[in-house]
Amino acid sequence: MGKIVYRFFLLLYRTAIKLAAPFNSKARLFRDGRQKIWEQAAAVNPSQKPLLWVHCASLGEFEQGRPLIEKYRLEYPEHLILITFFSPSGYEVRKNYSGADAILYLPLDGKKNAQRFIDLIKPTLAFFIKYEFWHYYLRTLNRHKIPVLSISAIFRKDQIYFQPWGGFQRASLRFITHFFVQDRESASLLSEIGLTNVSVSGDTRFDRVFEISREARDLPEIRSFLGEKPAFIIGSAWPADLDVMIPFMNEHDLKYIIAPHEISDRFLAEIESDLEKKCIRHSRWTKAQEGEFDILIIDNVGMLAHLYQYGKFAWVGGAYGQGLHNILEAAVFGLPVFFGNKNYTKFREARDLINLGGAFAVANYVELREHYTRLEIENSYLIVKETNEQYIQSQLGATKEIITYTKELLNHDRSRS
Template structure:
C-alpha cells in the first residue's frame, strides 16, 4: 500500500509544484528555497547526536519552544528543526538564529528522504502533534532511527479520515517507536487505528508548560497602557482569525459600539489574522466598515483609533498580555480552533466559536471550569463580550478560572523530556 501511495505522490508531483507556485502568489516566501523541500540541504557535520524535530508552522514551533530550550541545554545534542511553512521558518530563524540547523522539511517521497537523511544523519526523529507521513516514518524505521510522536493529538474528525486509509495508516503507526499523547481519549483513537498500546504514553499537553518572562510582562504592560489610554478603555482581542471570521467579529464589534454601555462604546479591538497574507485584506475590511485602524507594524496607535491590526509575526503572546478579554479564532468557521492556553496563561476570560475539534480537550477543561463560552453568531459574540465588559467581577472570575486550568495542567514537558532522554542514552 505504501508503494501505491508513493507512486501516487510522484504522479501528483506536478500538481504539488503548481500548488506551491499558487501559494507563492499570495505569500512570496513560498517561492524561495525549493531545493530544501527535495532534500537538497547542506551536509551536517557534527560529533553530537542529531535530533530532528519537525514543527509544521508557527503554532507547533512555539508550542515546542520550551522543549527546544531543554534539548539545547544538552551538550550531547545537535538540533535539526524543520518546518513546512515560510512563517514557521521565519519564527525559527528569528527566535533561534544559527543555534540550530534549520531547513524546510523534505517531501514525503522515498528518494527525497534518502537524500535528506544521508545529509543530516539523525539519531532521533521527533514530530509534533499529528504531522505523520508514511514514507518518512518508514525511512526512519529502515535506518533504525527511533521516531517519536510528541504532544500527539487526534480529533474525531481526523481519526475518521485516517480510518478510511487503514491499510496505509496502521503500518505507518507501527513504525513509530513511541507516542507521547495529550490525553486518554486521543490515545484510544490512535490505538483504534493500529498503534500498539505498549508504544503509548499519555503525557498531557506541553502547551500548558509555557512561561511568561519578566521582559514579556513588562512589554505587555507598556502596550496595554498605550491601547487602554492608561486604563480608560478595555482591550478586546480576536486572535488567529481565519477567512470568514473577520466579518463576524467586526459585526459584533459594531454592535458593541452602538450599545448603551460607555465601556463597550470605548472598547478597543486587537484583530490578529492567522496568516500574514491576509493582513492587508483584513485591514482594508476594517476601514471599509468605518473603523479607524492602526497597524502594529507602524507603531502609530493613538486614542482616536478603534482597532489595532496585529500585522506582525511573533507578537501574539504580547498582544494577549495587553488585553482584557480574548476571543480565539479558527472556531467560527470549521477550522478546528486554536490554542486557548496562551490567553489563559495571562488570566483572560475566553470566548470562541463552536468549531474547536482540534483543541477539544482543552476547550472542555476551560468550559468545565467556567473560563470559556462558545458562541455561534455575531450577535452572540457581541452579547458575550458585553456581559464581560459590564461585569468586572465576572470578568475576573473567569480569568482566574482560565489561569487555574493552565497552571493545574503543567508537567507534560518533564514527562516528554524523560521519554526523549531514554532514546538519547
C-alpha cells in the same frame, strides 16, 4: 493497495505544486525552498555530532515543539538541533530561529528521499510533532534504529488509522518508538490497534504559553494606547471573525486591539473601512496621539502572544473557517475567550474550557453580546478568570516528562554502544 494509493498521493501532490507555483505564492515558496535542499542537508552535520531532528508541519507545531527544543538545548549543549518544516507558513516565519543549528524544508516523502536525507543529517533522535506521520521517513528511521518520539499527538476515531481500510497508515505508526499523547482518548484509540508504547503527557503548548506569560515583553506603546480603559484583544482574525466582532466594537465602549491573521494592505484597508470608531495601525501610532483612537490594528508579526497580557477579554479567530487558532495564549492570562462555533471541536483545550465555563463558542453577534453582558458582572468575570488560570496550571508538565524519557533513552543507547 494502501502503499499504491500513498505513492499516488505523493506524485499528485508533487505535480500540483509544480503546476500551482507560477500562480500561487505559497506553492512557489514550497517549490523554491526545496531547490537546494540536498546541499543544505549535507551541511547540517559534517562532523557527525549527536543530532536531534525535530519535524514540524507548520508554525503551530513548532510552538508545541519549542519548549522541548529549548529544554533539550540546555540539557545537551554539545548536540546539534535540526528543525524541518513541511509548510512555508512555518518555515518562512521561523527560518531565523536562534534555538536550532539548522532549519530546513523537509524533502517530500519517498523511499529514495527519506534514505538520502537521513544519510546526510545522521540524526541520533527524532521528534515528530503532533501529526506528520510520513511513512518512508518513519520506516527509514526505524530501519536505522534511530528512535522517533511522537510529541503532543492527538487522535480521533474518524482518522484513517482506525478505519478497516487504514492498514498502510497503521503500519506507519508502528515505526514510532514512543507516543506522547495529549489525552486518554488518544491512548485508548492507539491501544485498540495494538499500540501500547504510549504516555498521556498532555500538550507541550501549555508549558510554552506559561513561559510566555512569565516572560511577556513589556510593550509601552500598548499601555499608552489603552490608558485606563479595559481592552478586548482580537487575535488571528479572519474576515468571518470580524463580521461578528465589528458590530460589537461599534457598539461597546472599550479599547480594541485587532491582530489580523493576514496583514496585507488590502485586508487592513477593508477592516478600517468597516469600522465606525477611530482606528489606527500600530506602525502609524505615536504617543502624541494618545486618547485619539479606540482601535489599534497590529500590522506586524510576532506581537500577539504578548498582547493578551493587556486584555480583559479575547476573541481568537479561525473557528468559522479551517480551524481555531491558539486560545491558550489568551487563557494563560485568565482572559475569557470567545471564538466561532464552526470548527473548534478537534481542539481539546477549546472543549475543556467551554465545559469549565472559561470559553464561549458563538454563532453571531447576538450570542457574543449575551455572553459578554453576563461577564460584565464582576463576580462572574473573576470566576472565569480564575477558572482559566487554574486550567493552564493543571495541564503543565508535558515538557519535563518527555525530556526525562529522552534522557533515559539516550543514556540507555550510550550504555549499549
